[in-house]
Amino acid sequence: MTTLLELKDVVVGYGRIEALHGLSFSVEEGEIVSLIGANGAGKTTTMKAISGLLNLSKGSITFDGDDISKVKAHVRVARGISQAPEGRGIFPGMTVLENLDMGTYGRKDRTGVKEDLERVFTLFPRLQERRTQAGGTMSGGEQQMLAIGRALMGRPRLLLLDEPSMGLAPQFIKQIFRIITEINEQGTTILLVEQNANQALARAHRAYVLETGTITHSGTGRELLSDTAIKEAYLGVA
Amino acid sequence: MLATLFSLSAALPASVSTDNSWINFDVTSLLQNFWPATFDGLTFGAIYALIALGYTLVYGVLNLINFAHSEVFIMGCYGVVFTLTSLGFGPNAPNLSIWAIIFNLILAMLVGMVFSVVTAFVVERVAYRPLRRRGASRLAFLITALGASFSIQYLIFLVRGSNAEPAVTMFIPTPIFQVFGAIIDSQQLTIVIAAIVMMVATDQYIRRTRVGRGIRAVAQDPDTATLMGVNKDRIIVTTFVIGGILAGAAALFYVMKVPSGVIYNGGFVLGIKAFAAAVLGGIGNVRGALLGGLLIGVIGNYGQLLLGDSQWTDVVAFIVLVLVLLIRPSGLLGQTLGRSRA
Ligand SMILES: Nc1ncnc2c1ncn2[C@@H]1O[C@H](COP(=O)(O)OP(=O)(O)OP(=O)(O)O)[C@@H](O)[C@H]1O
Ligand SMILES: [Mg+2]
Numbered sequence: 001m002t003t004l005l006e007l008k009d010v011v012v013g014y015g016r017i018e019a020l021h022g023l024s025f026s027v028e029e030g031e032i033v034s035l036i037g038a039n040g041a042g043k044t045t046t047m048k049a050i051s052g053l054l055n056l057s058k059g060s061i062t063f064d065g066d067d068i069s070k071v072k073a074h075v076r077v078a079r080g081i082s083q084a085p086e087g088r089g090i091f092p093g094m095t096v097l098e099n100l101d102m103g104t105y106g107r108k109d110r111t112g113v114k115e116d117l118e119r120v121f122t123l124f125p126r127l128q129e130r131r132t133q134a135g136g137t138m139s140g141g142e143q144q145m146l147a148i149g150r151a152l153m154g155r156p157r158l159l160l161l162d163e164p165s166m167g168l169a170p171q172f173i174k175q176i177f178r179i180i181t182e183i184n185e186q187g188t189t190i191l192l193v194e195q196n197a198n199q200a201l202a203r204a205h206r207a208y209v210l211e212t213g214t215i216t217h218s219g220t221g222r223e224l225l226s227d228t229a230i231k232e233a234y235l236g237v238a
Numbered sequence: 239m240l241a242t243l244f245s246l247s248a249a250l251p252a253s254v255s256t257d258n259s260w261i262n263f264d265v266t267s268l269l270q271n272f273w274p275a276t277f278d279g280l281t282f283g284a285i286y287a288l289i290a291l292g293y294t295l296v297y298g299v300l301n302l303i304n305f306a307h308s309e310v311f312i313m314g315c316y317g318v319v320f321t322l323t324s325l326g327f328g329p330n331a332p333n334l335s336i337w338a339i340i341f342n343l344i345l346a347m348l349v350g351m352v353f354s355v356v357t358a359f360v361v362e363r364v365a366y367r368p369l370r371r372r373g374a375s376r377l378a379f380l381i382t383a384l385g386a387s388f389s390i391q392y393l394i395f396l397v398r399g400s401n402a403e404p405a406v407t408m409f410i411p412t413p414i415f416q417v418f419g420a421i422i423d424s425q426q427l428t429i430v431i432a433a434i435v436m437m438v439a440t441d442q443y444i445r446r447t448r449v450g451r452g453i454r455a456v457a458q459d460p461d462t463a464t465l466m467g468v469n470k471d472r473i474i475v476t477t478f479v480i481g482g483i484l485a486g487a488a489a490l491f492y493v494m495k496v497p498s499g500v501i502y503n504g505g506f507v508l509g510i511k512a513f514a515a516a517v518l519g520g521i522g523n524v525r526g527a528l529l530g531g532l533l534i535g536v537i538g539n540y541g542q543l544l545l546g547d548s549q550w551t552d553v554v555a556f557i558v559l560v561l562v563l564l565i566r567p568s569g570l571l572g573q574t575l576g577r578s579r580a
Contacts, residue, residue: 053461077467089462091455102455105448106467154467 001028004064004158004189005050011058012042012049019045021213022059027158032180032190034200034221036234037210043193044086046210047162050191051083052076064157078106080157084147084164086193092136096127099135099146103153112155119186120149123179141172148179158189165196177203197234201225209234268543273420275539281426281495283535284433288488289512290519290527291440292358292481298457298522299477301376302366305383308509309390310358310482314489315500316394317353321346322406322493329497331407339409343490351486358482361386362475387509394502405498429491434528436487440480441524449476457522511538511552514559520569529570533558 005027012020019042027033037043048054050061052073060069068076082103091099100120104113121128124145130138138146144164151159161180165173177199184190194200201207204221209230217230224230268275289311296304304310325342326332332339365386369378411423444450455463456473464470492508493500515534519526534555541554562570 051465053464072469073464074467074469077465083465085462085465089459089465091458091462093454093458094451098451102451102463102466102468105452105455150466 034204082156279536279539283532287531306386308505312505314354355482526571
């Protein structure tokens with residue numbers, strides 16, 4: 001396996017407040033890697049650093065062998081990093097189809113786009129039914145599907161998912177995680193940020209635990225699931 | 239001038255007779271000239287609308303009122319006047335064939351657009367982009383916008399002095415047809431049709447093209463737009479450039495209508511009215527700018543007739559603006575580019 005993404009001693013701050021204190025972890029090609037942690041641990045900050053919305057004050061991010069720390073955010077998308085952001089980021093004034101189309105903004109291959117649209121509609125039939133509806137009027141779960149579908153429209157090599165299960169009903173959560181596994185089996189590497197540690201660990205090849213800006217545990221999903229300290233802190237098991 | 243408007247009561251004893259009203263409403267004049275005033279107002283309104291689009295587009299993507307846009311417009315006017323003067327145009331209409339005139343006007347418009355676009359581009363680069371990089375506050379942007387506006391005005395003042403440019407007459411308007419007894423002339427027709435064509439083209443560009451989608455995405459959610467691969471900086475420059483192109487077109491039509499109206503601070507009043515038009519229609523809304531512009535133009539003319547003095551054109555337009563905002567705070571058509579369906 002080759003390393004697709006590697007963060008080395010990444011420090012990111014908001015003004016004078018440091019949110020990530022020297023974060024290091026990696027994602028191998030073909031994996032699902034989960035990053036779990038409590039509120040305010042720095043998960044979203046990590047995602048924004050990878051996609052380029054936030055600058056590093058120290059450290060480096062390597063993607064597919066190239067240092068991308070200084071590469072502009074919109075160029076990273078073209079390199080193959082797509083994100084379904086926290087809060088979904090649906091363009092409220094655009095239809096479902098227009099939102100999906102935004103995912104292809106940097107692409108030039110029209111035929112590939114068509115294939116990907118079919119793939120997304122196969123994964124999420126609901127999106128096809130609702131394709132002319134305004135994004136802002138979709139339900140929370142539907143918006144999450146749209147956010148993931150839209151990220152897939154960029155045909156990414158690395159898909160970043162920031163809390164895809166947030167605010168969803170239990171059976172919906174199961175469905176979303178099933179689809180995440182399916183996307184991964186179709187060949188997309190996934191970095192998954194979650195508070196729903198149970199599902200995230202069960203689905204992941206490997207996982208990291210983030211606590212106030214530092215990695216405290218790492219291992220395979222299974223290992224972390226059976227770790228007593230993690231059970232107590234994240235899985236609601238005493 | 240104002241004395242004719244106000245039946246000054248100072249000289250009278252405290253008991254003022256009721257027929258000696260404070261402001262005389264000249265309803266007869268309004269009714270007699272209603273249609274000519276309407277069509278003339280639409281012509282001015284089309285010019286306001288073209289300028290208003292520049293405010294609205296930049297506001298849509300940056301949430302910034304680009305006060306320097308009035309100078310983007312007046313620079314376009316200088317481009318138009320310089321070109322026409324060097325082509326031999328002067329205070330009297332030239333003795334040229336219609337095709338030669340059309341050719342010259344298009345040339346002048348293109349130069350006007352270049353002047354406006356360059357100004358808009360420089361303002362964005364020099365004034366706003368450095369602030370964005372530093373994540374400056376809204377207040378800093380506002381002050382900078384005002385500063386940019388004044389800086390350009392005084393730069394023009396330094397180069398061209400305090401006098402207006404000599405008049406350039408493009409052609410003598412000829413009557414084309416009559417509507418409700420009002421004569422529509424070739425000038426009015428040219429301005430209104432050309433302006434509407436340009437605004438429809440802009441609207442379609444934003445609705446249908448890839449860059450247009452980028453503009454709408456940045457307006458709705460800049461961070462997510464970036465995550466889609468949209469180059470936000472380039473989109474922002476694009477909106478300044480589109481605003482500049484439309485301001486350059488407005489410049490040609492303005493000089494056509496007001497041949498001796500090009501002066502260093504001449505952008506100010508038009509800019510304010512265009513800005514009012516943008517707010518009236520719903521700032522950030524492309525179609526709203528058109529509607530707002532036409533309304534401000536027409537209402538201003540009615541106000542002038544009703545109150546009998548051109549000073550009132552502006553006041554009446556702004557009273558209407560305030561009333562509309564009291565009832566619909568987001569303007570007549572709301573904020574389409576940003577929030578609701580675009
Ligand atoms: N824009 C900001 N300005 C200042 N501090 C911020 C900003 N965004 C996040 N932070 C801080 O950075 C830390 C990490 O935030 P982050 O959003 O990355 O957490 P998270 O792990 O995603 O939490 P959650 O599970 O609640 O989404 C928090 O302490 C937060 O308050
Ligand atoms: Mg978060």
